[in-house]
Amino acid sequence: MNIVTAKELIKEYGKLRAVNSINFDIGKGECFGFLGPNGAGKSTVMGIIHCYMPPTSGEVRVFDINVTNDPSMIKSKLGVMPQDNNLDPDLSVLENLIVYARYFNISKKEAMSTSKNLLNFIEMESKANVNIKDLSGGMQRRLLLARALINHPEIIILDEPTTGLDPHSRHAVWDQLSLLKSRGITLILTTHYMEEAENICDRVAIMDAGKIIATDSPSKLIAKYGGNLESVYLTLTGHELKS
DSSP states (O other): OEEEEEEEEEEEEEEEEEEEEEHHHHHEEEEOEEEEEESSHHHHHHHHHHTOOOSSSSEEEEEEEEEOOOOHOOOOOOOOEEESOOOTTTTHHHHHHHHHHHTTTTTHHHHHHHHHHHHHHOOOGGGGTGGGGOOHHHHHHHHHHHHHHOOSEEEEEESSSTTTTOOOHHHHHHHHHHHHHHHOEEEEEEESSHHHHHHOOEEEEEETTTTEEEEEEEHHHHHHSSSSSSHHHHHHHHHOOOO
């Protein structure tokens, strides 16, 4: 069962065609990754999926709803973990979660209970009253993940979820994403890190210059082209990516 589908998706910014007539589908409970260098179009695709921007043409459906028809309904079932840290620096860890819950009309009592459970999930319950500026980069990324879960989403959008993290912190986030996937939550992510894609993605779409040039599981792409996922990308596009 597909939870996201795109047909002949195009996104233009003036004369720039950032996404050039692509097609893809994402199954319910799948972890699907968009891979590619900066400017490939992957973040634009993610923005369209979570109704941040409309497509220029083509069709994208989430929960079988056209993203241009009922974006509010779609957003109510999504969680978004952005690439940039937009946590409120004037609030504590717990307050960041509780305040964010208001956007989904979650009662204060439920927000408190859910927030504490999420802090336990990301192993930060002891940091509940700590100010954001006193957290490490890895802790801030984990808190952004917890915030994306505040409304019990069916799909989580993750834009470069481990960018800038040290290897230990990156693996901690991977472990949490694997747990979410085991619970049947659909994960859609962009990443520059090939090891990340190999570890957690069921399938990946390799993008370059606004087009999808290959879609399959990491293992099948590696079996077809040899080497590892980074060498596959290099073979297909000529671009070298971060390892």
